[in-house]
Amino acid sequence: MKTRLHGAACKTCRRRGRKCTRELPNCQTCVVKGIQCEGYVLKWSGFASRGKLAGQSSMEDMQATTISRRKRTLPTLPLDTTIEASSTDDLAPVDETYATDIDQPDTVQNLLDTADINTMDAFSMFSLSMSTPTEHTDFAEHYSGTTDSFLPENFLLTIEDTGGTIEAAGTSSRHSNGDGEGVVQPYHKHGMLGSTLSQSLDLYNIPWELKHLLNYHILEVAPRLCIDNKTMRNPYSQYILPLAVHNPALLYACAALAACHFNVRLLDPGFHVQALRFKGKAMRRFQEQLWMEPSVADDGKLATILMLTLTDLCLGGYSNFDAHFSAARRLIDLRGDHMTPDCFVEQYIACLDIMSAASGQRKPKFTCADVLRLRGPSIEWSYDVFPCPPGQFEIVAMTVELHKSLGDSKNPSVEDQAQAFQLKQRLFMLPLYNERGEDWLHLTEAYRHAIALYIIRLFNLTADEDEISWLTQSIFHHAKSIPALTGWADNLLWPLFHAGLELTDERRRQWLRDRAHLMQRSGGFKNVDSVMTILEKVWGSETRPDYLTLLSSEGLGSMIPV
Incomplete structure (x- = not known):
């Protein structure tokens, strides 16, 4: 043989x-x-x-290899606790540490070795910090002063979608009505979960090392992933996280995002290492799951790609997002008409893909027709998918598609400039978006003026100084009208980035620095700091930057200023 x-x-x-x-x-x-x-x-x-x-x-060889490489230690649990084993062998409450590393010191290198860097590099690229992590305690002690005040040990989140409400055991989802009694907030059904859903996130049935990070994910990360961080319609906590309980790759991807988010907000380098380690575990389990026959029909696969993309955004710096979007597009094509509830995940990935291509030389994997198809007959996104309304985002997608079709991207023809000018005119004919209140109005108007400024600079349209000054001042006016440290203000990065490229006044530059600092500490995404680093370089130079190379680095990937 x-x-x-x-x-x-x-x-x-x-x-x-x-x-x-x-x-x-x-x-x-x-x-x-x-x-x-x-x-x-x-x-x-x-x-x-x-x-x-x-x-x-054979499949048995792969599973035997995966299981034999791990050393498992069961924690001490109450006598009345029942743990059900999962077929994936990744959902039991275990302490996953390789037996080959238990006698070595917990250096950054050892932790990164555990994450299987070669596997991660095959999917996305990021820079690794090779410094020794500081010793840290449980994150709940950082956050609230005491572990017990954060969440109870036996916290159980249960989602019930039978009569339009959500019921959850624990204080995190109940609010006081003024009389000292907890009141369950109503949940507006929008088709996300479709039929009756009853899912539970039992912290005894997930890996022991993820328990507190997933608590943090529920209370802090999930709300900030929505534009309105006070809304009760949160697909990250109500759909993706319950889905992750039965999907090890998605579970570790959520933990990686939570660890990175915590590090950005509290500047704890130990959690940066945890984020890289959990991201590596998510990548390894995701690749293993791709060999399974029913992988295409599982919504968790597409949700895993989204959470890994958000983790790279949170890490900041350059990342090979093209690998994420290529895999997502291939998976969406294989799934055909099978979509996640309300196409929420598909819509978000398509938006991020186009916004990534808007400031780089790569071509997007999704077209304008794809965005319209994924959006369906609705004039709104299914949820808080993107801070730019669908009408405005359609202009962005058409602008990117037109620019990518040019023979010479730096010297567009007169006909191409005429089409770009028509897109700019069409942008200002769109109605005002005030259906969600004043903050939504200011956010969408900031995007409207930023898109116009982007079209002018991308196609080298003729514009006098007064028009450029008007667009820039309008962006800052609407940004200042939104209170800081809110979800609306945290989503202003893209408009403020394009307005910042036009700034010459040091006073406004300093205001932008201060607002960016608040955006990063409130939103928890380090790409804010990465974008400000680019702006500082532009401000220190006297030449106009090239939009196509400004947010990309050869061999390291690109940034997404959202």
Whole structure:
């Protein structure tokens, strides 16, 4: 029988620095030495090859390799606690630490080794900080002063969508009515969960190391992912997080975002390491799940890509978002008419993809027709998908699509400039958006003027200084009309970035620095600081920046200023 070989050395030989024979299912180097072969790293090879396991002789070999590489320690639980084992073997409350690393000090390098950096690099790219993490206690002690005051140990979140309300055990979802009694806030049904749903997030049935981070995700991260962070219609806590209980990759992706978010807000480097480690675990489990036959029909796969994209946004700096959007587009095509509730996840990924291409040389994976198809007959997004209303975002998508079709992107023809001018005129013919109050009106108007400024600079349209000054001042006027430290103000990064490129007044520059600092500490996303770093470089230069290279770095990916 012909010997089957893997494309790279096994994990054991790579860790020990030995030559590997690369034979399947186990390399002969490990067999001769009498040690256990830990298997091979699964590579991203697309959804089309999920039917056969590249590098493994059977599904049992892959599962046996995954299970044998972990050392599990069960925590001490109350006698009346029942834990149900999951078929994925990732939902039990365990402390996942590789047996090969337990005798080594907890340095950043060891923690990053645990995260399987090679696997992460196959999907997205980011910079790694190689400094020793500071010793930290439980994040609840940082947040509220005492662990007990944050959430009870046996916190159980239960979502009931039977009569238009949400019921949850625990103080986090109940509000006082003034008489000292807890009142459950009404939940406006918008088709997100469709039929009757009863899901529970039991913190005894998830990995022990994620318990407090997921508490933080429920109370702090999920609200800030919505434009109105006080709304009760939150798909991140009401749909994605319950879905993650049965999806290990999504669960670790939510934990990675929570750890990164906590680090950005409280500047704790230990949680930055945790974010990278959990992101690596999410990537590894996500790749393993792609080999399973029912992976396409599972909503958790697409939600995992969204949460990993948001984690990269939260980490700041440059990231290879193109890998996320390529995988999402391929998965959406394979799913066909099967969509997440109200196309919420699909809409958000498509918006992020187009906004990423708006300030870079890459072409978006989603077109204007895709956005219209995913939006459906509604004139609104299904939820707080994006701070730019659908009418305005359609202008952005058409502008990006027109610019990507140019033969010479830096020298558009007269006909192309005429089309861009028509798009700008169409933008100002759109009605005012005041259906959600004054803050929504100011936010959408800031986007309207920023989009016009973006079209002018992208296509080199003729515009006098008065028009540029009017657009810039309008953006700052509407931004200042929105109270700081609110969800509405935290979503002003894209308009303020384009207005900041036009600033010459040091007083306004300082106001933008101060507002950006509040936006990052309130919203918890480090890409605010990354965008301000770009603006500082522009302000220190006397040349006009190139929109196509301003937010991208060769070999490191790009930024998304949202």
